[in-house]
Amino acid sequence: MTDAGEKFRAPAAETLEAPQEDQSSLKDRVLDFVAGPASTVDLVRSTSAPLPLAPIDYSDPSQVTAVLDLAARVGGLLLACGSGNRDTELQIKAVTSAYGLTQIQVDITLTSVTVYHLIGARRTPITAMRVVNSPIPDFERLRHTDRVVRKIRAGHLSLDDAIEAIDKVEREPSKYRLRVIYAGWAMLASSVTILLGSGLAVALIAAAVTLAIVVVIGELAARELPTFFQNAVGGLIATLSAAILNAIQDYMPFDMQPSRLIASGIVVMLAGLTLVQALQDGMTGAPVTGSARFFDTMLLTGGIVAGIALGIELSGIFGIPLPDVIAGSDLNFSQATVRVLAGTCASLAFALASNAGFTALAVSGTAALLGSLMYYFALIPAGIHPVTSAGAAATLIGLIGGLLARRWSIPPLITAVSGVTPLLPGMTIYRGMHALLHDEAIAGFTALASALGVATALAAGIVLGEWMARRMRRPRVLTEDSGLKRPHIARRRTIRPAPQRAKLRRVRVNRFKGGMNPRLR
Template identity: 40%
Template sequence: MRLGQRARNVFWWREGSHRARVALPTEVRTTGNGRVYGPELPDDATVHLVLDLALRIGEVQMSSGAGAADVTATMLAVTNAYGLPRCEVDVIFTSITVCCHRGTDAAPVATLRVVRFRNHDYTRLAAVEDLVRRITNGDISASDAYAELDSITTAPHPYPRWVSTAALAGMAAAVSLLLGGGLVLSLLAAGVTALIDRVNRVLHRRALPLFFQYAVGGALGTGVMSALYATGLLPTGIRPSLAIAASIVVVLAGLSLVSVVQDAITGFNVTAAGRATELAMMSVGLVTGVALALRTAVWLGVPISANSASDPLPPMPSDLPLMAAAGATTSACFALASYATLRALLIAAAAGATGLTSHVVLTLFGFETLVASAAAAILIGFVGGVISRRLRVPPLVVAVSGITPLLPGLPTYRGLFQLTVQNDIGVGLSTLVLAAGVAMALAAGVVLGEYLAQPVRTGLGRLERRLAGPRMAGPLRPADRRLE
């Protein structure tokens, strides 16, 4: 008999109030007749329980916007912690498959789960990550973890739905201040955004596809402000384009820009393509709604002036405190609208203030918008990657919330205005391409910042290096210390 590589896995179970730890032999043996014996695994019921537990954890992460690399690493850490030494995970955006190989004498066990919903609940994501941390540390049995996960996924949101609507309205008001609007314009942007959210809530209950929900949101925000402008109800000097741009930023904030770039960088091309297609469809829906409302306003004879889509005045050094406060409010409001915990709200606010301040400083020094946006996003990803793990907050929450104040709402509106009102196709397309470039620079920058934080962050294991990319959710190291 020839002995292969020796290893030991750990399996936990609870008997009464006593938690035991059993070492499972994983010795691979080859006999004279060539028969191979694999690792000694738990019984079939335990295997099915652990696989289903890993699948449900991966589903929560996937629906919250986590990258495919994060989902894969988390599921492998869970299965490894409960004594399943060789598992394969396949993530393809709409479904997750996991297979446990049990050697040559037993058939492999494979199971699949479909991800049907996309729901940004950062409190649920943080609770699941805390559960995974306890699993990989060996502090909870598989049956208890399954029961706790069920209570996490079935629990209601930590805040009432109207709190989310109020947070989105506050976010629009803060963005209006960033764009140079006053108090009246901020209140108008908040009211329009709250109306969009409530209308889309009704449409969501009626199962209207997201493409049409985004189209309705874009058309509603543009149409309401155009109607107020046409009827003369807006005070003199108020630019409706700023309120429209603020509502566009609110809509853009819900798109999974960071996840698309992360999946593409980490080699999950199928998942990245699926996310990119969804992102493109939602963006086209938003653009369609705004363009339709603008064309309707022109057809009705609304006197929309050309300066309504012009750039605001460049910021001055004296504006930095106000802009930092507005950036912090924007990020915190988005995190609140996504049901983040209080600790995550504070970190998101700090990330928003830091990112926006660095962007404004770089702009004052003469850097272009694209370069300033990328540099600010790198800083957000780096700081979030170093600090958020220590405070037990998923870096994904910090990354997505931190770049929200920098999203190109006004360039998007300006490009659509040039296309639909001024009929300048060349300039309009150029402006829209610039807006798309800024959005991708923000997403790629925050992913790069998280990657640069890896050598600084403690506890970096071989698992993270093996996946060849940054980690924004899930554990950094598996339960099996042999992988470190």
């Protein structure tokens, strides 16, 4: 009886110490305010096999096929908007598990999504496949797709409602008109030109040249010219424009450096490619898709390089050769400030050109601002190598962008891609091509290898920053009483029986999102 009485009183004694743990609720409130809700990927990872929230008739092949087709369409939208392989696979499984299909197989390539499942006693195979077009950054559609996945996982959408919601996402027009998209690309070019050290007049010229590039590429795409030749034409326009302006340099009242104009055009065309996403896929366990994306990106980048090389050769034939690239000097405080602001504007401009909403614009700009401050005020003045500096700045962008994206329910991909846009190695690529075409093979290959190193550092920094954000903002996990709590390490305590004369204190009942705290009855 004595042992039984101690076992009975032990929970009561432990409950009396509960107010000491409730004092730490301020930390949870601060984390909730800073990081906000968990991302969709974190919600998927919180449980290995979610309970069916809207079950279907598993013996009906038509309903099972409808669920698989819905999941394949969601995956196709995510891939088409530039999402990574691993995150897309997790969100596909989140959709199927929400309707009770937890034992599925997913196969994702660069151009297709396949979802496979077995039903019935005879284990009849059912497969749904979705063909994916070339990835085009569309941040608003990516956000709407993420919102539909959240609603499906929360059990707010039946199967028919989810299919209707995905139909609406696929049919929705662009958030902005074409003139706004063009203005975003022009603003990106002018911001990059200022970032490289040019003045306002050269920035306006870069905006005009970029508008010409975007319009011409759009017309060529409408006539179904392969993308490789579209990029080659864009690089040719940028190089010839810089050569013509260099020829009339004596008649202009401002200093004109053609290399900066060409570099801004390279960054504009590189920003729409998926180089960072390709390297991310390789680092997160999807080598097949990563290799395909990397090859596609390298091929399209080769088109840009071919156009630049052709432009340099034509300018030499016409007697207006381009000058050598002038190395940048050390930055003072005012120059660093201008470059930080220009980098932030470049990030906002790329997000605007990629059809991002106002909330995504604000989050992307904030992440880019903090990353640029670290890059130009801490890393570069300290003499750190540009590759290492780019990786460290990208890590901060991935961390801050990941936390802010969760706070405002935005896919972290938006802040990652937009935030690293000012750090793309446009000038390094042009320096390498200029050296190769002037019989400086060692300097040319060194510059191109440095450009690839910067791109790899940016991708690695984004992946590391995202991982750190998820560790700081860990998802809630299910408990045995169906409540939700955050995982933590509890220290071992010695449970002592309560004194006979001690007055039992009643613990205040605190409510939280997952249920109720234990209380003394």
